[in-house]
Amino acid sequence: MKIKRRYFLLGAVAVAGAGVFGVKWADGDAQRRAMATTIGDGEAGFTPWLKIASDDVVTIYSPTIDFGQGSHTALAQMAAEELDADWTKVRVEQAPALPGFANAAIIQGFANEAGGLGDKIPKSLLSLVARSMPMQLTGGSSSIRYVGQILMRKTGAAARYVLLEEAAAQLNAPVSELTTADNIVTHAASGRSLRYGEIAAAAAERSLPNTPTLKEPAAYRLIGQPVARLDIPSKVDGSAQYGIDVSLPGMRVATIMMAPVREGRLESVDEQPALAVPGVEKVVQQDDAVIVVARGYWQALKGLRSLSPRFSDAGHAALNSPAIYEAQDQLREAGNATNSAGSGDVDVHFDAPDAQIVEAQYRVPFVHHAMMEPFAMTAHHQDGKLEIWVGMQDPLSVRKIAAEAAGLSPDDVTVHPLIMGGGFGRRFPQSCQIIAQSARLAMECPWPVKLIWSREEEVRHGAYRCQSSAHLKAAIGADGAIAAWRTDYVQRDNAEMECPFNYAVPATSRRHFTYTTNQDDGPLRSVNSTQMGFYNESFIDELAHAAGQDPYAFRRAHLADGSRHQRVLDELARRSGWQSTPAPGVGRGMALVESFGTIVGQVVEASVDEGGQPHVHKVTAVVDCGSVVNPLNAEAQIQGGIIMSLSIALGEEITLENGAVVQSNFGDYPILKLADTPPLIDVHFLQSDAAMGGLGEPGVPPAAPALANAIFAATGKRIRTLPIRDQARALEA
Amino acid sequence: MPVAATVNGQAVAFESETDTPLLWALREELGLTGAKFGCGVSACGACTIHVDGRTVRSCVFPVSQAAGKTITTIEGLKSNEGELHPVQQAWIEAQVPQCGYCQSGQIMAAVDLIARLGKPTPAQIDEAMTNICRCGTYPRIRAAILRATDQAAE
Structure with a gap:
């Protein structure tokens, strides 16, 4: 049922993206109301996304959030590029959570890319989009390639267009004789010039062009430059204010304990021990949780611990991680796939008398996001109005969810x-229990209340990357090439639409259970590219060895000549020194994964010490994301993705025992x-x-399989289950 | 009984109960929110501050132990003239932070490391910098520490 509903929603989004929600200019009251909240005295608004003040300061409003990926700076670069703005006068702010600031560009972006209902839309993401419209979603590595390319550049170019028109009128000169640079329009022939700030108010009265001409790459002076991030100064002196830092007059602080088994309910609690703790003011019982409200966090925590x-257990007491793998195996062996994709007939090749058959089974555990800032949300209810302070990946959806929980209209x-201390996908409002918890709590309290999750609650109640398993089977023909490849994988979501299979194989089958x-x-x-990348790129390494071929040459032979993938692979081999002999005891492993429109190849050099512990010595990454807006940011995103992937592969695992999560903090969930x-x-x-492809996510998938392949090269031991940590003894060479 | 201490050069008297972790007293009593709550068990280092010049993970350091001590938080690193500490400056030049949440603690740890060792070697950096960063800014943290101590990157 769930799956069918998702398909329906996906269809609805594609239609909406193509027609109704395209990026058009101020086409309604919502945008006018939105601008009324941001345009102050001496400021002129050019769409809700850009304003110019009389002192020449240019402010960009971003509909997507920046939780560390540097997108706000890059979006400002893109708008400022087309505007010919003075970069030292450019500011960027998070757009208010109002429908007039909804992120329509992400929808148009996915729709454009897909050409309607294509095969590359991350379905899981689009169903989120559909459920939450109007929304301000950040996800799918989409901020720069969609919001930037579609919305920010067009906005900057349109504003420049009307500034030129206005300047032409005031200078009594044709637009063709005017030039723009650093917030100034110049008429060289007469030697006169006008600052953007002095003509902005009049220019903003003009009607904006719907299809302004955008710059050719050769004319860029900001896009492609290693511009320093605008948010970094506030992050080195402690002044940046995160959700957890909110302080309001009379505010109380609360903390929570949820049912250890997800879907469990609070049956009973004696509130007295907590109420006896100094500073504790209230105990609130919710369906599946108990909350203690106090003067400060420590008092609330002491109160909670006294309860x-x-x-x-909601009937989940028998659920544990090994049993999940067993049940997944049984489901797959029963053979009734939910979804199937591929081409050709793999069974013909599997049954061929001269075929070399290779089979392997892979498993990956639940993985936790482990953002450094635990959830914190502050809410205050007064006279039927609810005010909220929080950092989430979609502020507009926070409004909707909180309104529903509190029984209010979103308008109230x-x-x-x-800003957020990380997210990595954990802050999609639809998965954030704290929004409803905090909103309901506020309705019962006379004060503003900041609800903070302890790290233990954060670890135990995540929206984890799924526990998933796969069985792969291939036939290698007499020519040494892959004749048939089948991936059978078991998990909740179908990964077909977001995980392209790029190798040329005559017969392929991908079955989702x-x-x-x-x-x-x-x-x-x-998202799904983490485990699918691990399955496919580990298995092709196994196939290369089974065929007696070099893993690089083997991959290359199965990629179209002259393709982007092959070009990435060749450059990767060259830069990593693939053909050279590694240091004694060190193995090299390779992986190549396309996700979110970006192709990333990585080579990991690793060894295993006498105690069986793996060590990573070097990673080389080659990335084709089309073009790069900010190379400093781009490098940081790929490096960060690699480190996160290595962390996950080496040691991260959430396990269930009797239906409850075993791990509780960084001691047993090592980063x-x-x-x-x-x-x-x-x-x-x-x-x-x-x-242009995405950059926030595509650095992640290749590192785990490249590491496993490197360990094989170093030790001859094949890693088929993550994390690697628990297999340390088995790795002793 | 208030606990007297010096925080960022100012005399203060903490009124929190004496078992309260200093982190919460700094954040909730003094409004110094630069030190962050990450784990509550001294595992991640987001709450790192200096007590008498040495790093302390303030989420497990009770207010009672702060009596008479000189405490510095990230807010107190700037000079009296408001100039950034050289380590903060290096953090900007190396463009270290991503989400930024752990960076107050990382910077405080690096300041202490450099104060103790002058020009730490890569091995000493590895040993001393045990704070967790989920964004994976470690390569740039290394680069910033080398930059702050006038050492060439590897």
């Missing part, structure tokens, strides 16, 4: 979006530290004329 609530809910648990599987940075980070992570971008 002995009873929770039900005001959301103040704040739907398996659900009581967990709310969530999108984790690069890679600086000392374990390879000294060299070399990232190289290949410029291509392809459509």
